[in-house]
Amino acid sequence: MKLCMIGCGEHAASSHGPAQALYAGRHPGVVLAGCADLDPDRAARHRERFGFARSYSDAWAMLEAEHPDAVVLVVPDVATCELATRVLEQGYPLLLEKPPGRTPAELDRMAAAADKGGHGGRPVPHQVAFNRRFAPLVREARDRVASLRAAAPLQHVHYEMTRVDRRDPDFSTTAIHGIDAVRFLAGSDYARVRFTYAEHPEIAPGVADIFLDAVMESGATAHLAFCPTAGVVVERATIHARGHTLLLQIPMWGGFDSPGHLWHFEGGGLKADSSGSPGAEPYALGGFYAEYEAFLGDLAAGRTPSPSLRECLQSVAVAERIRQRESEYYA
Numbered sequence: 402m403k404l405c406m407i408g409c410g411e412h413a414a415s416s417h418g419p420a421q422a423l424y425a426g427r428h429p430g431v432v433l434a435g436c437a438d439l440d441p442d443r444a445a446r447h448r449e450r451f452g453f454a455r456s457y458s459d460a461w462a463m464l465e466a467e468h469p470d471a472v473v474l475v476v477p478d479v480a481t482c483e484l485a486t487r488v489l490e491q492g493y494p495l496l497l498e499k500p501p502g503r504t505p506a507e508l509d510r511m512a513a514a515a516d517k518g519g520h521g522g523r524p525v526p527h528q529v530a531f532n533r534r535f536a537p538l539v540r541e542a543r544d545r546v547a548s549l550r551a552a553a554p555l556q557h558v559h560y561e562m563t564r565v566d567r568r569d570p571d572f573s574t575t576a577i578h579g580i581d582a583v584r585f586l587a588g589s590d591y592a593r594v595r596f597t598y599a600e601h602p603e604i605a606p607g608v609a610d611i612f613l614d615a616v617m618e619s620g621a622t623a624h625l626a627f628c629p630t631a632g633v634v635v636e637r638a639t640i641h642a643r644g645h646t647l648l649l650q651i652p653m654w655g656g657f658d659s660p661g662h663l664w665h666f667e668g669g670g671l672k673a674d675s676s677g678s679p680g681a682e683p684y685a686l687g688g689f690y691a692e693y694e695a696f697l698g699d700l701a702a703g704r705t706p707s708p709s710l711r712e713c714l715q716s717v718a719v720a721e722r723i724r725q726r727e728s729e730y731y732a
Contacts, residue, residue: 402431402697405467407460407484408475409438409447412498415654416532417475418451419682420690424697425452431697437463460484469493471700475530478574482507489514494526494706496696500577501529501710505718512710528696528706529713533582533651535688535695538661541675542649543586545665546640550588553643558583558623560638567629570607573723576627579636580613581708581716582651586638589619590715594730596722604630611723618732633657644668652677652686660686 404421406413425431437457438444448456457463464472472488474481474497482502488495489511502508515524533539546555562579569575584590592615599610613625634656640647645667652661660677677686684690699706715732722730 402428402471402701403434403467403469404431404471404473404697405434405463405469406436406447406453406473406475407438407463407488408498409436409440409443409456410475413475414447414450416684416687416689417473418447419684420693421473422451423690424693428697434467434469435463461487464488464491464493471496471697474498478503482511485511486514489525489527490518492518492520492525494700496528496530496692496706498530499581499713500574500717500720501713502717503574503724504721505714508710508714508717515710523705524709526700526706527709528692528699529708529710530689530692531578531581531585531708531713531716532688532692533578534585534708535691536651536661536686537688537691538649538663538675538677538686539582539586539651539688540691542638542640542647542663543588545647545673546586546642547588549642549645553645555587555589555617555619555621555640555642557621557641558587558638559640560586560623560625562625562627562636563631564629564634565631568605568608569629570605571724572607572609572611572627572629573720575629576611576625576723577716577720579625579627580719581713582638583615583623583625584716586640587617587619587621587623589617589621590732591623591719591730592616592618592732594719594722596726596728596730598726601630613719645672652683654683654687659683 433453437460441458444456594615597612611627615623636651638649650658652659663675665673
């Protein structure tokens with residue numbers, strides 16, 4: 402299986418490159434064929450550091466020369482739709498970084514391209530890189546919640562994301578991780594969401610603490626809090642079901658909670674206690690390596706990767722409401 406990479410910036414180098422190199426090392430049939438970036442020196446550094454065979458400054462020349470079995474796209478969000486659409490229309494299976502489009506219209510365009518480029522009535526296989534869905538502790542929490550559902554229905558999810566001195570005028574492109582993670586943990590879409598904003602123009606234009614109060618389609622409730630200029634980097638979830646509570650510390654780059662922890666309480670007592678592997682690399686703790694296990698494993702086995710673009714539509718729609726400073730969302 403030949404893999405090509407489009408985009409060799411900081412995120413590609415810190416998260417995707419190490420995961421790709423490890424996966425190729427563990428799977429001799431996987432070839433890191435080519436990596437491309439508009440900056441040829443950056444592409445060359447990525448090639449040398451992670452073991453790609455060739456580097457390019459033109460992504461389309463790379464695809465024409467290499468004819469890969471899969472493509473990874475890690476570029477700024479404003480460029481994702483245009484590039485992903487072209488890759489999918491050419492029929493190349495694609496792993497693309499979040500957010501998968503800045504608007505539902507962009508996501509619809511990419512999904513239509515996957516349909517157009519597919520064969521035999523099937524769209525081009527693709528997967529959105531929402532890495533929280535693949536972080537080992539998050540997946541364990543999701544599995545535990547799912548196993549309880551019949552006897553102990555989910556009641557509430559509290560999700561907290563804090564960062565230090567993040568002055569982005571649009572924090573929705575990071576908050577979308579939490580928005581999507583709550584859908585994943587709850588096993589349910591949002592039915593309605595109300596938004597509250599605490600603006601901080603004294604810090605920088607557009608900076609705000611963002612709070613979401615939601616009712617899920619399952620009937621469970623959720624509260625999400627995003628504080629980008631707090632004093633610590635953490636990402637945590639508290640999950641309540643009837644007679645059960647899960648406390649989840651999600652390991653993040655440079656985060657206080659790394660390597661992460663999950664406690665499961667039942668009836669006031671500790672039922673299970675899991676922690677991330679001490680000394681494990683952040684790209685493994687954070688789910689980036691598991692993304693490649695899932696995506697490339699599904700391609701090899703002929704399965705449909707997940708989450709697809711259409712599965713991510715609601716996460717994009719809710720994030721767009723934040724960008725527009727809307728007060729409500731209804732499914």
